[in-house]
Amino acid sequence: xxxxxxxxxxxxxxxxxxxxxxxxxxxxxxxxxxxxxxxxxxxxxxxxxxxxxxxxxxxxxxxxxxxxxxxxxxxxxxxxxxxxxxxxxxxxxxxxxxxxxxxxxxxxxxxxxxxxxxxxxxxxxxxxxxxxxxxxxxxxxxxxxxxxxxxxxxxxxxxxxxxxxxxxxxxxxxxxxxxxxxxxxxxxxxxxxxxxxxxxxxxxxxxxxxxxxxxxxxxxxxxxxxxxxxxxxxxxxxxxxxxxxxxxxxxxxxxxxxxxxxxxxxxxxxxxxxxxxxxxxxxxxxxxxx
Amino acid sequence: xxxxxxxxxxxxxxxxxxxxxxxxxxxxxxxxxxxxxxxxxxxxxxxxxxxxxxxxxxxxxxxxxxxxxxxxxxxxxxxxxxxxxxxxxxxxxxxxxxxxxxxxxxxxxxxxxxxxxxxxxxxxxxxxxxxxxxxxxxxxxxxxxxxxxxxxxxxx
Numbered sequence: 372x373x374x375x376x377x378x379x380x381x382x383x384x385x386x387x388x389x390x391x392x393x394x395x396x397x398x399x400x401x402x403x404x405x406x407x408x409x410x411x412x413x414x415x416x417x418x419x420x421x422x423x424x425x426x427x428x429x430x431x432x433x434x435x436x437x438x439x440x441x442x443x444x445x446x447x448x449x450x451x452x453x454x455x456x457x458x459x460x461x462x463x464x465x466x467x468x469x470x471x472x473x474x475x476x477x478x479x480x481x482x483x484x485x486x487x488x489x490x491x492x493x494x495x496x497x498x499x500x501x502x503x504x505x506x507x508x509x510x511x512x513x514x515x516x517x518x519x520x521x522x523x524x525x526x527x528x529x530x531x532x533x534x535x536x537x538x539x540x541x542x543x544x545x546x547x548x549x550x551x552x553x554x555x556x557x558x559x560x561x562x563x564x565x566x567x568x569x570x571x572x573x574x575x576x577x578x579x580x581x582x583x584x585x586x587x588x589x590x591x592x593x594x595x596x597x598x599x600x601x602x603x604x605x606x607x608x609x610x611x612x613x614x615x616x617x618x619x620x621x622x623x624x625x626x627x628x629x630x631x632x633x634x635x636x637x638x639x640x641x642x643x644x645x646x647x648x649x650x651x652x653x654x655x656x657x658x659x660x661x
Numbered sequence: 662x663x664x665x666x667x668x669x670x671x672x673x674x675x676x677x678x679x680x681x682x683x684x685x686x687x688x689x690x691x692x693x694x695x696x697x698x699x700x701x702x703x704x705x706x707x708x709x710x711x712x713x714x715x716x717x718x719x720x721x722x723x724x725x726x727x728x729x730x731x732x733x734x735x736x737x738x739x740x741x742x743x744x745x746x747x748x749x750x751x752x753x754x755x756x757x758x759x760x761x762x763x764x765x766x767x768x769x770x771x772x773x774x775x776x777x778x779x780x781x782x783x784x785x786x787x788x789x790x791x792x793x794x795x796x797x798x799x800x801x802x803x804x805x806x807x808x809x810x811x812x813x814x815x816x817x
Contacts, residue, residue: 396663404663412665421671425678432686439689441696448693455690477683485678519671524664528671535672 386604393497393600395514396522397504403514414516414524421519424488432484458483461648465655471540475654478536479647482529487643489519490592493635497599520642521592523585530585533650534577540657553660584649591642595635602628786814 384392395403397416404412435447444452462476495517504515519525541550554573555566606624609617790810 396667398665398667404665406663408664410664410666410669412667413670414665414667417667418670418674422674425674429678429681429686432682436686436689439693441693441700444693448690451686451690452694455687456694459691474679474683477687478679480687481675481679481682485675522667524667525671527664528668529675531668532672532675 386608389604389607390597390600392512392514393501394516394597396516397514414522416514416516417519417522417525420492420517421485421489421525424492424519425485428484428488429481454483455480458647461651465651466658468544468658471544471654471658475536475651478654479651482650483643483647486520486529486588486646487640489525490588490639490643492518493521493592493595493599493639494632497596497603518592518596520588521596523589526589526592527582527585529588529646530581533584533653534581537577537653537657540654544658545660549660580653584646584653587649588642588646591638595631595638598631599628599635602631782814782817785817786810789813789817 396414398404399413399415400411432451435445435451439448439451458480459476462472462479466472466475500517501513501515505511505513516522541553545553555569557569558572559565559569602624605620605627609621609624793810
C-alpha cells in the first residue's frame with residue numbers, strides 16, 4: 372500500500388521486516404524496546420491514541436448528556452440511554468451495593484466505550500496513520516501503532532486498574548482485618564496449617580484474574596492486527612508476480628480484507644463487552660465474602 | 662509483549678476517564694431516565710383517575726337524565742289532566758251559554774208569536790168589522806156595536 376510505495380523508493384522490505392516494523396511502538400527511547408520490562412520507556416503512540424479516543428468518546432457522550440431531557444429524547448440521547456441502561460442493568464445484577472454502583476456503573480460504561488473505541492482503531496487501514504506519521508515526522512522509518520489495545524501495556528493498564536479497585540472495595544466492604552482474615556482462611560478453610568496455602572491460592576487467583584483479563588483483550592486485538600498486516604502483505608506482493616498471480620493476490624487482499632474487517636466488527640464489540648463484564652464481575656467478587 | 666511505563670499511565674487515564682463519566686455523563690442520563698419514569702407513572706395514575714371520574718360523570722349524567730325523564734312524564738300527565746279539566750269546563754260553559762241563548766230565543770219566539778197573534782187578531786177584527794160594516798152598512802151603527810165587535814175580536 373502507500374507505505375510500501377514510499378519504501379519501495381529506497382528498499383522493498385521483506386514480509387518479516389514489514390510486520391516487525393508495524394508491531395514496534397513509537398516510544399520515548401526512539402527504537403524498539405529490547406528488554407521485556409523497562410519502566411523507563413513510555414509508548415507515545417499507545418497513550419496518544421488511547422487518550423484521543425477516550426477523551427473524544429467521552430466528550431461526545433458529555434455533549435449528549437449535558438442536554439439530556441426527561442421529555443422526548445433525541446436520537447443521540449436515546450442511544451446513550453440505551454447504553455446507560457444496558458450497563459446499569461448489568462451492574463445492578465452483579466453488584467448488590469448501591470453505594471459502590473455509583474462509581475462502578477459509570478466505570479463499566481467508561482470501560483465499554485473506551486475499549487470499544489480503542490479496538491475500533493483497527494478498522495483504519497493498517498498503513499494509513501503510519502504513512503501520515505512518517506510524512507509528518509520526516510522519518511520514513513518512524514514507528515507507529517494505532518491500536519492501543521493491541522499493546523499489552525494498554526490492556527494490562529486497565530486490568531491492573533481493575534485489580535486495584537478490587538483491593539479498594541475488598542477493604543471498603545470487609546475492612547482491612549476482614550479482608551486479611553479472608554486472604555488467609557479462604558478458599559480452603561480456617562485452620563493454622565491452611566493459612567499459607569490459602570494465601571498462596573489468593574495470590575494466584577488475583578494474578579490469574581488480572582493477567583487473563585488484560586491478556587484476553589490484548590491477544591484478540593493483537594491477532595486481529597496481525598491478520599490485517601498479513602492481508603496487506605498479500606496485496607503488496609502483487610507487483611512482484613506475473614500478471615495473473617498478482618491480480619489474484621490483489622483480489623485476495625480486497626476480499627479477505629473486507630471479510631476480516633466485517634468479522635472484526637464482532638470481535639471489537641464482543642471484546643469490549645467481555646472486558647466490561649469481567650470488570651463488573653471482579654469488582655462484584657470483591658463485595659462477596661467467601 | 663513488552664511492558665513499560667505506558668501501563669501506569671494507561672491506569673491513570675483509566676481512572677480519570679471513569680471519574681469524568683461518573684461526574685458528568687452518568688448522572689444527567691440517569692436523572693433524565695428516572696424523571697421520565699416518574700412522569701410516565703404519574704401520567705398513568707392521572708389517566709386512571711380520569712377514567713374513574715369519567716365513569717362517575719357518566720353515572721351522574723344517567724341519573725340526571727332519568728330524573729328529568731320522570732319529571733317530564735309527571736309534567737305531561739299533569740298537563741293532560743289540566744287540559745281535560747279545561748275542556749270539561751269549556752264544554753259546561755258552552756252548554757250553559759247555549760241553553761241561555763236557546764231560552765232567550767224561545768222567549769223571543771214566543772213574544773213574537775204573541776205579538777203576531779195580537780196583530781193578526783186586530784187585523785181579523787178589523788176585517789171582520791169591515792166585512793160586517795159592508796154587510797150591515799145601513800143597519801149597524803159602528804159606534805153602537807163597538808162593544809160587540811170588540812168581544813168578537815177578542816174571541817178570534
